[in-house]
Amino acid sequence: MIEPQSMRKQRGFTLLELLLAISILSVLTLLAWRTLDTLSKTDTWTQERTEHWQGWRVALAQWQTDLDAMEDLAPEPAPVFDGLVIQWVRRAAPLPDDHAPGWQVVAWGLQPDAQGTRRLARWASPVLRERLALLQAWQAARLWARNPTEALRAQQTLLPAVDDWQLFYYRGGAWSHPQSSSGGPGNAETGDRAAPSGIRLLLTLPGADQPQTRQLRVDWVHPSYNGPRTEGSVP
Template structure:
């Protein structure tokens, strides 16, 4: 009977361990890159959704103001809508329960990438309205008390009016009653361009729909 050799427990060699570690490292790097890409995409999508929500709220506020635009017959020849220099100024009706109808000047301004909205005190006096209108259209960068930021990251604001049968640039158009009724705008189109975005977001409103 021949003697038996003792059993030898064979383990992993150094090369096998290095190969296994290399494979695990490659898998870990690929997994980290995939996770990092998902996180970055989610962050970008969240920012875009926040901007879209902010733009929707800004347009909704503009639509509400445009719907309450004061009629020219009530203002006795005064201007009630002006759009130029990255801004928009209008006179709207203030309708409150158990309160008489009043007038208010609302201004939208683009300052340092922020879309700001400011409203004046409501009044029933046309002379006081004149002072509020002049203060609004001559509004300067340093006088922004009472303004509310509607949206940040905005680099452009432009306005067109619907006059007669087509859209025309709003700059230079007067809404004072000295012009003919046919030249008065009945609709307004506002285009807001976000930073790092080539295509503006456009919204159209009826003027004085209420």
């Protein structure tokens, strides 16, 4: 028997058609959610990496600025590296409405954060204008590297995390360890107060790759250096 056309128009979806439509909608919803989740994770990862490298740009810019402002006013040849911390005296940035010259003792080393993660850290004294205060701050920088008090920690800035760091001085036409007895000019053991012509900072960043692929190298050249700028050799 042929069904009248008016009855066919009034008939709804069958149960099978409804189940098929729901299944299709479920698959589309799942695909859409996975796409959004992937986009969200990608955006979060990109933002974290951007903030990470922005942190390094700020940290290394401060490193370069501190070195460019270095002055030989310390009680020892500047800069001084004792195996834990490198420190020197720098010209302080001028304060508003204050044209009197001032200096700061700055120190760089590794310090743990609250979670125990080792971080590159910078310590800086207040602006100083007296010789005695400068000598006291010099000793405070050494204490900060070994047994920092809460007061000394308040003067530090924790920078991005690192696994390890190394320093090299450019002296006598070659790169050598800062404490090497054959480093040439600028060696504290020889009593020569001249600063090295360059300083190489080699940082090993945290990660699962080989250490060689996680190294960040920053070379600083003394503003007064006019010699050849070659790669040299790193011991």
